[in-house]
Amino acid sequence: MNTSGLKRALALSASAAALHLGTAPAAAQQVVPAGSEISFTSRQMGVPVDGQFRRWNATIQFDLKKPEAGKVGFSIDMGSVTLGAADTDAEVVKPDWFHTAKFPQAQFQSSAIKATGKGRYEVTGQLSIKGATQAVTVPVTLTQTGSGNNLRTTATGVFPIKRLAFKIGDGAWGDTSMVADEVQVRFKIQLSGMAPL
Numbered sequence: 001m002n003t004s005g006l007k008r009a010l011a012l013s014a015s016a017a018a019l020h021l022g023t024a025p026a027a028a029q030q031v032v033p034a035g036s037e038i039s040f041t042s043r044q045m046g047v048p049v050d051g052q053f054r055r056w057n058a059t060i061q062f063d064l065k066k067p068e069a070g071k072v073g074f075s076i077d078m079g080s081v082t083l084g085a086a087d088t089d090a091e092v093v094k095p096d097w098f099h100t101a102k103f104p105q106a107q108f109q110s111s112a113i114k115a116t117g118k119g120r121y122e123v124t125g126q127l128s129i130k131g132a133t134q135a136v137t138v139p140v141t142l143t144q145t146g147s148g149n150n151l152r153t154t155a156t157g158v159f160p161i162k163r164l165a166f167k168i169g170d171g172a173w174g175d176t177s178m179v180a181d182e183v184q185v186r187f188k189i190q191l192s193g194m195a196p197l
């Protein structure tokens with residue numbers, strides 16, 4: 001191969017490599033557990049009751065330049081729930097509530113992500129709890145601190161679910177004058193590995 005042919009071959013190889021890199025999926029971000037939590041607030045006789053899940057896993061693959069191509073998945077250990085009192089924690093895992101012996105995991109898998117403003121997104125997907133699945137749309141706000149290898153991105157949001165749609169609180173607990181149907185789910189997920197906003 002002459003010099004000009006070699007140059008053309010190298011140029012084509014470089015172009016192909018650049019095209020491949022440009023279409024490669026974004027690397028998955030890593031959750032920073034110390035800065036993350038998933039919690040919820042229900043209302044019993046009009047009084048707010050706060051709870052939290054202590055064990056869960058998340059898979060997040062998100063490119064700020066192409067949010068619509070992102071994927072978000074969560075798996076929550078329902079037996080890790082706590083409402084801050086041992087007797088309540090023992091009750092909420094029973095069949096009338098989460099029935100964790102039969103349904104140990106709750107799952108969320110995104111189906112669409114839409115940018116709604118700078119650092120703001122709507123994540124739509126399927127939420128499965130206690131054998132029931134419902135579509136939910138979750139508002140997410142991203143903020144960042146640090147820089148370089150110490151850059152941390154925090155995703156926060158609140159969204160409502162209807163507990164009775166997931167058969168949470170069967171039997172006498174289905175009375176919404178005792179325990180409200182709507183539950184507010186909150187999350188704060190800190191991530192490493194995301195580009196600057």
